[in-house]
């Protein structure tokens with residue numbers, strides 16, 4: 001059963017969730033958090049505590065870096081248009097039902113498919129299984145997510161649970177060659193254009209050199225050959241250059257052939273300079289390469305899949321486990337320095353609680369209900385297991401913040417999480433109410449609404465903690481004492497726990513002998529004449545609003561006539 005929350009308690013719960021959520025690095029992990037909503041059952045809370053106690057210590061901070069690299073690996077069923085499967089009449093229906101590629105019983109239908117697979121010896125031999133017919137559907141997602149696999153390996157090293165990703169990565173290495181070719185194929189035009197540019201540069205260099213050499217002694221020779229009409233010699237001279245250019249072209253084509261793994265003949269030999277590549281040749285080369293690569297990739301994928309197939313189930317588990325690790329890591333970071341509360345039957349108590357949303361808060365200890373043993377604090381002897389407490393004290397003393405802290409600790413305890421305190425005792429409850437002070441809302445409407453919510457909180461059975469911030473702000477003090485007095489009596493009779501912030505402590509104390517009155521007080525002024533507030537409430541002591549400190553502050557801050565008047569008032573406080 002869930003712990004019931006009124007809207008303002010729920011808002012604090014949401015703020016806590018947000019604090020944990022913003023520490024998650026994977027979007028998929030927040031689903032885990034949803035499993036940890038606050039519950040009332042002691043056993044369930046204990047079960048969760050045990051889970052965290054067992055798992056949080058295993059979480060290492062370096063995990064974050066690797067978790068953030070993990071992406072879900074999705075194996076999708078797809079219909080592959082690049083292959084046909086030739087089967088026997090009797091297998092036709094089964095093969096079609098696989099719905100992985102075109103299926104036929106006749107080899108004639110294989111025309112135009114780069115990949116022809118067959119169970120009856122008409123192509124590459126296969127069995128009627130998805131891993132035989134379309135191994136790429138398993139292998140490609142793995143190849144594309146190598147970074148995720150790498151991260152899983154590192155995570156496994158950190159958690160001490162070895163990942164199967166290591167073996168998978170090892171097996172995937174066999175695909176590197178074919179993948180490199182695929183990469184080249186993607187950039188085929190640029191590759192060829194680059195070669196073409198390089199080639200033309202080399203040729204033009206050669207031609208330049210040629211004209212230079214001709215300008216020397218050879219020029220004279222050339223002229224004399226010309227005079228003698230010896231054309232053969234002249235052509236052979238030019239032929240040398242032509243041969244040189246053809247060598248360069250062959251060399252470039254050989255380089256390409258080696259890179260691409262097929263024999264390439266691309267450059268036209270008609271006009272030797274500048275060398276060009278007819279676009280239709282590039283297209284033909286691309287088609288040929290594509291076809292070859294399809295077959296090669298298919299065969300390699302099948303081979304690799306044969307090796308890693310038994311590891312895939314475990315890989316899926318590891319990938320799912322990553323979200324849990326992320327969740328645990330976020331909780332650990334959030335709950336740094338927190339403690340698991342002891343579950344008991346005496347209400348709520350904690351030592352050195354730290355407000356979640358105040359930076360460097362002064363730790364505060366508090367008890368509503370039974371006082372735990374070794375709850376040793378100054379003034380604590382005045383605590384007598386009171387389930388109803390009136391919290392009084394200086395303006396901006398931290399009363400609202402204390403109610404928030406009680407709410408935070410109660411909520412976290414019911415989520416099974418550790419709480420921001422040195423020690424804590426929490427009774428599993430059925431309902432938690434937090435009523436904030438409604439600032440500047442006056443009038444019968446607001447008053448009626450607030451009254452109705454309180455009464456709703458008081459009706460019904462169960463274990464409840466009710467936190468109320470300054471109810472009197474929306475009605476007159478006289479009426480407030482009567483109303484609060486009666487409502488708190490009802491709460492007391494029903495065994496509910498209540499903390500109510502009020503400036504009417506004196507009057508309420510008279511009205512409610514069973515209630516404890518605590519006070520937060522200012523201790524003095526600091527060097528900037530700001531109030532020094534001790535956030536730790538004094539148990540059983542009415543909190544004075546310490547007006548003399550305000551007077552002292554003004555007396556020291558003001559000048560001239562004003563100062564004289566303040567000093568006179570201050571003297572009145574000090575009794576001279």
Ligand SMILES: Nc1ncnc2c1ncn2[C@@H]1O[C@H](COP(=O)(O)OP(=O)(O)OP(=O)(O)O)[C@@H](O)[C@H]1O
Pocket residue numbers: 355358360361362363364394395396397398399400401402535
């Ligand atoms: N334990 C604490 N440590 C440090 N700062 C605190 C602590 N508790 C409260 N404060 C700060 O003191 C200021 C006043 O707190 P809060 O509003 O809770 O006081 P309050 O007593 O409810 O005031 P008011 O009488 O105006 O309702 C806030 O800025 C809050 O951040």
